[in-house]
Amino acid sequence: MRNRHVMWSLILAALISLIPVGVSGQQRMAPVKIGAAGPFTGDLSKIGLDSLNAIYMAVDEANAEGGVRGRKIEVVVADDSGDPAKAVIVAERLAMDRNVMGVIGPMNSSAVKAALPIYQRVSLVLISQSATNPALTEMGYRVMHRICPRDDAQGPAAAKFIVEVAGARNVYIIDDKSTYGQGLADQVEATLRAAGVTTARGQIAPEDRDFSPILTRVKAAKPDLLYLALPSPSQAAALIKQATGLGLSPKLMGGDGLKERDQLIAGAGGSAQGMWVTAIGRDIKEVPEAREFITRFEGKHGAMSIFSGQSYEATKILIEAMRKAAGDDPAGLSRQKVLEAVHSTRDYRGILGFPVSFDSKGDVVGASIYVFQVQKDDFVQVREYPVETK
Amino acid sequence: MDQVLVQVPQQIVNGITLGCVYALLALGYSMVYGVLKMLNFAHGDVFMVGAFAGWGVFSLLTRGGSPVVNATFILAAMVLGATAATALLGAVIERLAYRPLRKGSRLAPLISALGVSIILQNMAMLMTSGRAKAIQTELLIPAGAGVHLGGASISVARLLIVGTSVGIMLALDSVVRRTRLGREMRATSQDLEAAEYVGIRTSRVIVSTFIIGSGLAGVAGVMIGLYYMQVDFTLGFSAGIKAFTAAVLGGIGNMRGAMAGGLLLGLTESLGVIVAAPVYKDAIVFTALVAALILRPAGLLGTQVRDRV
Numbered sequence: 127m128r129n130r131h132v133m134w135s136l137i138l139a140a141l142i143s144l145i146p147v148g149v150s151g152q153q154r155m156a157p158v159k160i161g162a163a164g165p166f167t168g169d170l171s172k173i174g175l176d177s178l179n180a181i182y183m184a185v186d187e188a189n190a191e192g193g194v195r196g197r198k199i200e201v202v203v204a205d206d207s208g209d210p211a212k213a214v215i216v217a218e219r220l221a222m223d224r225n226v227m228g229v230i231g232p233m234n235s236s237a238v239k240a241a242l243p244i245y246q247r248v249s250l251v252l253i254s255q256s257a258t259n260p261a262l263t264e265m266g267y268r269v270m271h272r273i274c275p276r277d278d279a280q281g282p283a284a285a286k287f288i289v290e291v292a293g294a295r296n297v298y299i300i301d302d303k304s305t306y307g308q309g310l311a312d313q314v315e316a317t318l319r320a321a322g323v324t325t326a327r328g329q330i331a332p333e334d335r336d337f338s339p340i341l342t343r344v345k346a347a348k349p350d351l352l353y354l355a356l357p358s359p360s361q362a363a364a365l366i367k368q369a370t371g372l373g374l375s376p377k378l379m380g381g382d383g384l385k386e387r388d389q390l391i392a393g394a395g396g397s398a399q400g401m402w403v404t405a406i407g408r409d410i411k412e413v414p415e416a417r418e419f420i421t422r423f424e425g426k427h428g429a430m431s432i433f434s435g436q437s438y439e440a441t442k443i444l445i446e447a448m449r450k451a452a453g454d455d456p457a458g459l460s461r462q463k464v465l466e467a468v469h470s471t472r473d474y475r476g477i478l479g480f481p482v483s484f485d486s487k488g489d490v491v492g493a494s495i496y497v498f499q500v501q502k503d504d505f506v507q508v509r510e511y512p513v514e515t516k
Numbered sequence: 517m518d519q520v521l522v523q524v525p526q527q528i529v530n531g532i533t534l535g536c537v538y539a540l541l542a543l544g545y546s547m548v549y550g551v552l553k554m555l556n557f558a559h560g561d562v563f564m565v566g567a568f569a570g571w572g573v574f575s576l577l578t579r580g581g582s583p584v585v586n587a588t589f590i591l592a593a594m595v596l597g598a599t600a601a602t603a604l605l606g607a608v609i610e611r612l613a614y615r616p617l618r619k620g621s622r623l624a625p626l627i628s629a630l631g632v633s634i635i636l637q638n639m640a641m642l643m644t645s646g647r648a649k650a651i652q653t654e655l656l657i658p659a660g661a662g663v664h665l666g667g668a669s670i671s672v673a674r675l676l677i678v679g680t681s682v683g684i685m686l687a688l689d690s691v692v693r694r695t696r697l698g699r700e701m702r703a704t705s706q707d708l709e710a711a712e713y714v715g716i717r718t719s720r721v722i723v724s725t726f727i728i729g730s731g732l733a734g735v736a737g738v739m740i741g742l743y744y745m746q747v748d749f750t751l752g753f754s755a756g757i758k759a760f761t762a763a764v765l766g767g768i769g770n771m772r773g774a775m776a777g778g779l780l781l782g783l784t785e786s787l788g789v790i791v792a793a794p795v796y797k798d799a800i801v802f803t804a805l806v807a808a809l810i811l812r813p814a815g816l817l818g819t820q821v822r823d824r825v
Contacts, residue, residue: 169748171646207646303795329795333754335744338530339789339797345526346519360648364746371659371745372526373669393650393746395581 155457157198158448160185160441161220163231163241163252165208169332169358172389174233177255177437178203179427181230183419184441194448195456202226206237208357213237217244226250227464228444230437234357235259236305238270245269251465253444255436258382258406259309263487271468271488273440273478274382274406275495275513277306281313283495283511284353284379284404288314289321291497291509292377292402294351296324298344300365301355302332310381311355330365332358337365341372351377359386363393370397382406385432391503401500402508408479408496409507410435416477439476447471520790525668527786533674533743535782536681540736541759542766542774543688544729550705550769551725553622557629558609560756561636562602562730566737567747568640569601570594571649574741578655587656594741595680598734606730610723633752640749648748651741677739684735685775688728692771697724705769754798761805767818776816781805 162181165174178201185199193199202223204216213232220226221244229245229252232238238257245252246267254262254272258280263270288294299315301307308329315325326347328340344352352369356362362384369375378401384390385403410416419438423430447467452459469488473481483491494512498505541563548556573594577583583590613632617624653659653673662671692698703711704721712718740755741747758781766777781801788800812818 167641167646169646169648169750175645329793331795331798333750335740335746335748335751336534338534339527339786340794342523342526342530342786343789343794346522360650360746360748363650364648364744367653367745371653371671371673373660389648393648395650395652395654 155197156225157200158194158459159200159202159223159226160444161202161204161216161223161226161229161231161250163204163206163213163216163220163229163237164233165237166203166205168207168209169360170208170234172359173256173383173386173431173433174205174208176427176431177231177233177433180423180430180434180438181441183423183426184438184445188442188445194445194459195452195454197452197456197459199445199448200225204229204231206232206234206241208234208237210234210236210240213241214244217241221245221248221250227448227459227461228252228468230255230440230444233257233433234304234306235262235309238262239305242267242270249461249465251444251447251461251468253440253468255440256382256406256433257306259305260313261305261309263489268469268488269465271484273436273443273482273490273493275490275493277310277313277381279493279511279513280381280404280406280495281310282317283497284381285314285317285321285323286511287402287404287497287509288318288351288353288379289323292351292379294323294349294377296347296349297351297353298326298328298347298349298376299353299355300328300330300340300344302330302357302361304332304357306357306381306383307355311353314353314355330356330361332361334361335364337368338372341365341369341374344369344376345372345374349376351379354378354380354384356380357383359384359389360393363390363398366394366397366401377402379403382432385498385505387429387431387504391500391505398500399502403498403500403505405432405496405498405505406493407432407436408494408510409498409505410477410479412507413477413479415475416479419477435477439474439478439482442476443471443474443482444468446474522667523790524787525666527790528783529668529670529674531783531786532779533677533782534785535779536678537736537740537743537778538755538758538762538781539775539778540681540684540732540739541755542762542778543685543771544733545760545763546766546769546771546774547701547725547729549763550771551701551708551722552614552618552625554614554625555629555760556614556726556729557626557756557760558613558632558636559729559733560752560754560759561633561640562605562609562752563733563737563740563755563759564640564747564749564752565605565636566598566602566734567741567751568644568649568737569598569734570738570741571651571747573597574651574656575649578652581652581655583655591656591676594738595735598738599731600734602734602737603727603731606726606733607723609730610726615719615722633756637749637752644749646749648746650746653742653745657742673742677743680735680739684732688732689771697721701725758801761801765805765808765815767815770815770817773815773817780816 766773
């Protein structure tokens with residue numbers, strides 16, 4: 127009996143020590159809090175944590191400059207594992223904390239979709255760095271903002287590339303039933319069909335690890351290009367490797383969720399060579415204004431993934447808006463004021479390589495879709511498609 | 517239509533491969549149930565730990581994308597390492613989480629098993645930060661090599677999985693039927709108290725059952741790692757459910773039934789995909805299970821063989 131008690135208390139102690147504890151500020155005014163919502167555990171935690179590190183970096187810099195007119199800024203970590211059900215729970219938690227004035231994230235379209243009504247109810251503004259499903263800004267929620275272009279820009283751009291550059295005539299599209307995956311797959315398919323390309327569709331589940339059944343179907347369809355609308359680069363890597371194992375070698379293409387070096391390129395061994403992925407942001411390594419950020423980020427956290435730059439920018443925009451909303455009265459800051467300030471952001475010049483503005487729906491204006499190719503062990507930018515605002 | 521037919525040979529191969537892994541796992545379920553009348557829901561997670569142990573050995577013995585020693589040696593080391601790790605884990609779980617509850621209600625160990633399952637899963641998640649770990653199977657087993665048979669490609673990895681499983685199952689079958697330990701296991705499963713009266717140290721038999729069952733899960737874990745070429749902390753859950761299903765399908769407590777159930781399940785899952793979309797493969801599996809149990813409530817071999825385990 128004793129053993130069991132010791133074991134349980136050890137486990138309990140270990141779990142308690144893992145709960146993140148915020149740094150308590152000593153200022154007179156309560157700190158302003160920013161919620162960071164995203165998948166910080168689970169399959170997608172790599173992109174989530176890269177993003178979280180960038181958010182912390184932006185907040186630390188702002189605090190060094192005096193926070194929001196003297197009020198310190200704190201980050202509240204809201205881990206949703208990319209799961210819509212958990213996204214709702216963490217949204218409720220952020221909504222209840224009165225000092226939370228804005229949220230960066232959630233990162234996954236399905237998580238945003240589930241949590242939006244809650245954020246809307248309490249007028250808590252959010253800026254997603256990576257949720258690309260078109261519906262999110264079409265549902266009429268005023269709190270919704272994103273600094274990434276939508277899948278109805280990404281999908282058609284990918285399809286255009288498949289027809290014009292890859293020259294494929296028979297395409298097999300696999301998605302994972304998620305809001306993001308299915309939405310992107312629909313966009314790609316519609317544009318390909320309109321261009322007269324033969325398409326076939328297949329779905330997998332996010333928890334699948336064995337892809338032989340679907341790959342056997344793919345093999346029978348003999349496509350010359352396989353398009354993967356999956357949010358998880360590690361799942362895509364496994365799928366690509368298992369395809370090679372079955373003797374399949376179509377050209378490969380995927381969405382922005384897959385542009386992740388460690389999990390996709392390293393994870394797939396040599397099988398991802400030559401694969402194309404679209405990206406919703408420029409490779410910020412080529413933006414002069416971003417050089418300082420990249421050096422500092424990579425010095426501290428290692429290789430940056432695509433959403434690091436976007437998360438940093440989104441956080442900077444939110445803080446800028448908070449400062450504008452605070453004016454001379456930082457204590458009188460309210461969620462409504464911050465929401466209005468974010469909404470009216472025009473031509474914010476940060477590190478993304480284009481001036482960021484939001485249109486009336488909360489969509490970003492002025493972005494481009496880029497196509498990258500896996501060459502050796504990195505992504506190389508091969509095409510740019512400017513986004514026409516809808 | 518021709519697109520449907522060309523899939524059949526390959527899907528059969530897929531089904532047999534997967535079925536062999538399910539069968540190994542189902543054996544663990546069935547053995548524990550046979551001896552203790554208890555469902556060990558942590559079995560799937562022991563399997564996941566085995567997969568990670570295999571990955572650990574793999575990454576110790578490879579450097580920068582190339583093996584540091586002979587590939588066959590690495591494969592053997594992965595299997596041995598994982599089996600040792602899971603066998604030990606099985607013994608520890610039995611001692612800490614199940615034995616103290618053995619005299620209590622029949623539900624208590626079930627809850628305890630669920631608890632162990634959640635603990636193992638969360639520990640794996642924390643230790644890996646939730647990231648999938650890649651196993652470069654192609655470093656050990658050439659990816660292109662294999663047999664091509666009537667439109668199906670049977671890779672060396674698949675042959676190894678099937679060969680190992682069948683070998684282990686045959687060995688285990690004769691252990692249970694021919695050795696002293698096997699006799700004691702059968703006696704314990706028939707009547708634990710009576711077995712104790714005739715001088716069988718049932719606690720030792722039970723712990724041996726856990727060690728063997730968990731060791732099998734370790735082997736299965738390594739094989740699934742080589743087959744999926746990736747391991748992650750969620751691996752245990754769905755595999756555990758499938759193996760449990762296979763065990764019930766075959767007649768839980770019956771070892772030959774577990775093997776048959778595993779194979780049948782793998783084949784149903786793979787062949788089902790030919791007619792329905794792959795997302796529905798789990799639905800097909802469970803529909804088949806329900807249908808099979810309506811026809812034979814005790815499972816496929818549940819009534820035909822009298823002495824269990």
